[in-house]
Amino acid sequence: MDRPRRPTSADVAARAGVSRSTVSYVLSGSTQHSFPQATRDRVLLAASELGYTPHAAARALRRGTSGVVLLVLADVPIGANLGSMLAEMTAAVAATGRSLVTWTGGVGPTLRETLAHLDPLVVLTMAPLVPAEADAVGNAGIPLVAMPYAGSATQAVGPVAPSRGELQVGALQLQHLAAHGHRRVAVLTVAEPRLALFAHGRVEGVRRAALDLGLDQPPVLALGDPDDAAVEAVAQALTGWVRGPAPVTALCCYNDLYAAVALAAAARCGLRVPQDLSVAGIDDDAMGRFLDPPLTTIRFDFRDTARAVVEQVAAVLEGAPPPPPGPSSQVLRVVERASVGPPPVR
Structure with a gap:
């Protein structure tokens, strides 16, 4: 029967x-x-x-006892850098006996629907939430914690403001080049709309650091895919930048891949790196150490970031307000190789 x-x-x-x-x-x-x-x-x-x-499992999810920590991601390509961060975050959260689940804006169910389905213990965000998303979290009564790199957990109405971390990584690039004596720097960024969340902050960080140091505002070139057309575009820009009474002597690049584009463009123009032009990247991609010359770059310490996030989550779950994010400079490191040197003597 x-x-x-x-x-x-x-x-x-x-x-x-x-x-x-x-x-x-x-x-x-x-x-x-x-x-x-x-x-x-x-x-x-x-x-x-x-x-x-x-059902017991469903009941546990509704009551937030499933141990789910929800991480809100922006709809951006997941490269090696973001992948490393997610791996460290997953391991750090798992070490507390909980599970990290990600939600990506603009893809699949809305955040409100996801919250109703999972009822997570806490919501983490790596970038400020737009008002509708922040309202969904607030109405659900779930604690909202900004990762140390993000700064604020919520975003005011209007254009998305650059995160504190992106501002700082751009500033660190410029400060490192200025410490080597460079006074006139240009920026290579990306035109991909989905990367605007990162690109805008990095460019703005360079600009603000230049202002603080009394340097000229940098010219900015936005590039498409890192292909031969990008190399040619940079080569054409360099032809104009390195001439005149105030020539550009260094480049702040969006990441290591675009720094490789810059190295190829410099070679096409007959410029030596770093004797004629210094180049700095971001990400500490493994290929950077094999470029000619090996690439000076900015590295993110994701383990420190993950540890800080777990401390914030623990504080929230114990009923305390989340501790303020620590200085994001603690998770950024300059990796000095051979692509940055003093400016040429003219």
């Missing part, structure tokens, strides 16, 4: 004449939504008549 089918929340919803989400909220005792008492009574009666008991 077949075993009788176990009643589901859909059965309760049909019997009570309500939606499955209403059944979920009423039976979990959630205060996220307010329902008329008559609606609550119908749901409770239907569940009792059907002998319905919520």
